[in-house]
Amino acid sequence: MTQQAPDEQTHFGFKQVNTTEKAGMVADVFHSVAAKYDVMNDFMSLGIHRLWKRFTIDCSGVRAGHKVLDLAGGTGDLAGKFARIVGPTGKVVLSDINDSMLQVGRDKLRDKGIVGNIETVQANAECLPFPDNYFDLITIAFGLRNVTDKQKALQSMFRVLKPGGRLLVLEFSKPENDNFAKLYDWYSFNILPKMGQLVANDAESYQYLAESIRMHPDQETLKGMMETAGYEQVTYHNLTGGIVALHRGFKF
Amino acid sequence: MPAEQLLTSSIEGALNKLLSLDDTAPERMAKLVDKKIIISLSELSFDLGFQFHESITVMALVRDESVIESCDCKISTDLSTLVELRDISLLTKLIKEDKLALQGDIQAAQQFANLLKELNVDWEEQLAKSTGDVIAHNAFRAANWVKSSVEQLFSTGKQVIKDGAIEEKRVAAPQILVDDFVESVFDTHAQCDNLEARIKKLEANQ
Ligand SMILES: C[S@@+](CC[C@H](N)C(=O)[O-])C[C@H]1O[C@@H](n2cnc3c(N)ncnc32)[C@H](O)[C@@H]1O
Secondary structure, eight states: OOOOOTTOEEEETTEEEEHHHHHHHHHHHHHHHGGGHHHHHHHHHTTHHHHHHHHHHHTSOOOTTOEEEEETOTTOHHHHHHHHHHTTTSEEEEEESOHHHHHHHHHHHHHTTOOSSEEEEEOOTTSOOSOTTOEEEEEEESOGGGOSOHHHHHHHHHHHEEEEEEEEEEEEOOOSSHHHHHHHHHIIIIIHHHHHHHHHSOHHHHHHHHHHHHHSOOHHHHHHHHHHHTOEEEEEEEEGGGTEEEEEEEOO | OOHHHHHHHHHHHHHHHHHHTOTTHHHHHHTTTTOEEEEEETTSSSEEEEEESSSEEEEEEOGGGOOGGGSSEEEEEOHHHHHHTTSGGGHHHHHHTTSOEEEEOHHHHHHHHHHHHTOOOOHHHHHHHHHOHHHHHHHHHHHHHHHHHHHHHHHHHHHHHHHIIIIISOOSOOHHHHHHHHHHHHHHHHHHHHHHHHHHHHHHHO
């Protein structure tokens, strides 16, 4: 496992910060955006994030009776869908480091009548509080880039995944076409923070989101990281020209 | 853009909206709760998975993964045969004709077909929710009037075309002439038979 020295540096968006500080700073961002998170997601992606999440569910192979962990699950979009699919004999854990996001998620699921087979657990992806070989499926959607030590988080997920289980990582990635990448960059750094300012009155958080997207490992790098953590048959699928990629790996 | 997901999300949205407008749907749906049906259409490169709970989740599944073990029932067919399935009594006939393959629980397929076939939405009531009773009622009276007028127009139109074709342009024969012609053909046929019989008799006497 990766050790963190107290004076070790990591990135927080484009800034270099002390490794020990990053989780707190990320927490501030998501405390700040929690209430408006769903609205902003629809607004910024023109609703396309719903299709990306649907694709994730379609690739999950999840069935009635399965145990699913939706990690960095935030407001529970994926967890809610999984809870319906696994039915009363299955179980879904919606987990996030941030209690403000979890609270919004809990309320939303309750309002939709999704209760009984779903529980929420506040946890850091780097050291998951679950038994070994426990889940049939783990998903982490738009969460991994916020985690300080991604390799450690991937290893922690590997530990709690059952043999035969799969991990799905849905995350912003590197657009395949250079011109498209430039346009997307311009959108991320000029439009996105302004939208954040306008709708959520919080340009700073959305500036961080744009920066963290740019700093996240590209498709091949993340694939390599998953393989290093022990996952097998790792593949990825680019969505919307590579703005987003879904990585899939199995534990055997 | 993930086109498959766009398709499944539209199907899911439409199905659930329709079901929510039918008060009797939950009762029919109850039999399907926690079941999963896969429809594999030859026109699509992926399968459609229908998962039932208090609503329906529709998924686009990779063909290799949508194996029978992962669902209660799998229907493999094409789009036109699927439409015929509105009449569920045709199921066995379609299977025998190899137009449709069904694996798993046949009852689940029948219940799904019934769920959709028996959809009963009171559109006037739905409209009333957004416009008020009076407007909705008048709108439906107007719509019914338009519908019956159009139908009448069509049947009158058909008659006009028929008459025009027969009497004005003479592109078709009037019924009475057709009947007369048919009768003449029968008479000629009978006379031929008589003639043939007489010739045979004469030949025999020689
Ligand atoms: C952009 S949101 C994604 C939420 C949700 N999965 C979705 O797709 O809508 C990122 C989430 O990651 C969570 N997060 C950040 N660092 C984390 C960590 N180390 N462990 C677990 N969750 C973390 C944040 O609190 C936040 O809710």
